[in-house]
Amino acid sequence: MKCTKCGKKEAIFKVPYTNYFLCADCYSTYFYKRLKRNLSRSNVLSYGGKLSVFVPRSFTAEGLVLIKILRQIERKYNNKLTVIFESSPIVRKSLSVLGKLPSEVFYSLEIVDDEEKDISHEGMLGRLRVVRGMLSLLDKNITGNAIVLPLCQDVLILLELSSILGSIVEGINEGVLVISSSNGTNFINAFSGISCYETSFMAYYNFPEIYEFQIRNLNYEKNIYEKYTERILTDASRMQSGEVIFSVNKSLSWLYKERGSMLKKCKYCGGTSSSEVCRFCKTYLDMYISEKNTPPFKLISLE
Ligand SMILES: [Zn+2]
Numbered sequence: 001m002k003c004t005k006c007g008k009k010e011a012i013f014k015v016p017y018t019n020y021f022l023c024a025d026c027y028s029t030y031f032y033k034r035l036k037r038n039l040s041r042s043n044v045l046s047y048g049g050k051l052s053v054f055v056p057r058s059f060t061a062e063g064l065v066l067i068k069i070l071r072q073i074e075r076k077y078n079n080k081l082t083v084i085f086e087s088s089p090i091v092r093k094s095l096s097v098l099g100k101l102p103s104e105v106f107y108s109l110e111i112v113d114d115e116e117k118d119i120s121h122e123g124m125l126g127r128l129r130v131v132r133g134m135l136s137l138l139d140k141n142i143t144g145n146a147i148v149l150p151l152c153q154d155v156l157i158l159l160e161l162s163s164i165l166g167s168i169v170e171g172i173n174e175g176v177l178v179i180s181s182s183n184g185t186n187f188i189n190a191f192s193g194i195s196c197y198e199t200s201f202m203a204y205y206n207f208p209e210i211y212e213f214q215i216r217n218l219n220y221e222k223n224i225y226e227k228y229t230e231r232i233l234t235d236a237s238r239m240q241s242g243e244v245i246f247s248v249n250k251s252l253s254w255l256y257k258e259r260g261s262m263l264k265k266c267k268y269c270g271g272t273s274s275s276e277v278c279r280f281c282k283t284y285l286d287m288y289i290s291e292k293n294t295p296p297f298k299l300i301s302l303e
């Protein structure tokens with residue numbers, strides 16, 4: 001079958017919720033446009049500033065796709081790009097596949113392992129929150145005021161919905177485009193509104209080796225509510241071809257509007273919180289810092 005758009009090349013991908021079958025080039029252009037629109041809608045990027053990308057271990061290949069596209073977009077805006085990888089066995093390999101432009105700086109965020117306080121017990125939400133809290137504590141001369149993240153729509157919804165099912169009200173509103181912490185860091189969910197099916201396709205198409213390694217070895221541990229929600233979402237999307245993901249998102253936004261005014265924002269991770277610091281950042285950042293007088297992470301330069 002030929003591509004619906006250009007009519008020349010072989011189609012290799014059906015765009016979800018449409019009747020379009022696109023070739024790799026036309027699909028990549030379509031993906032690029034949506035990402036660009038998300039970034040401009042975020043309203044936190046400026047000309048000639050600094051911009052960071054954080055690459056979580058479990059989304060390494062998606063992070064590389066994000067960097068690849070940001071390079072094309074940001075060339076026009078003259079922004080300096082900082083890349084921060086969550087430390088993992090595939091960081092060096094990712095760096096060599098991606099290559100480094102002269103204007104870019106790369107770091108690895110090493111989370112200090114503490115047996116008493118192991119974040120992985122808290123599932124994906126806990127881990128992502130604490131990591132965001134750590135990023136918000138980094139020097140703004142390194143990160144700039146915006147840190148872009150490669151989390152796709154289904155993951156964002158999983159975080160919100162599983163929190164509600166687990167009666168952890170602090171997890172709602174994770175799915176928004178920009179999350180701002182009160183210490184001045186803006187986190188942009190660059191793949192907001194883009195399904196994980198699509199980001200996985202781009203990740204596998206562009207970085208097959210990294211993607212395969214990541215799927216086998218780097219998955220974040222999910223808590224019981226996250227596993228349960230994952231099953232609900234998988235079943236639902238099988239029956240309704242994924243549109244359910246977006247209707248769940250709308251319902252969650254409604255819920256946040258109804259209840260959100262009673263809630264605060266965590267000063268570290270910027271997530272919804274019932275007090276000044278959310279339960280995750282309190283245990284794994286605030287208490288750690290006050291007990292040991294040092295933050296539980298190191299930022300290592302990758303040269
Ligand atoms: Zn085409």
Ligand SMILES: [Zn+2]
Pocket residue numbers: 129130133266267268269270271277278279280281282
């Ligand atoms: Zn927090």
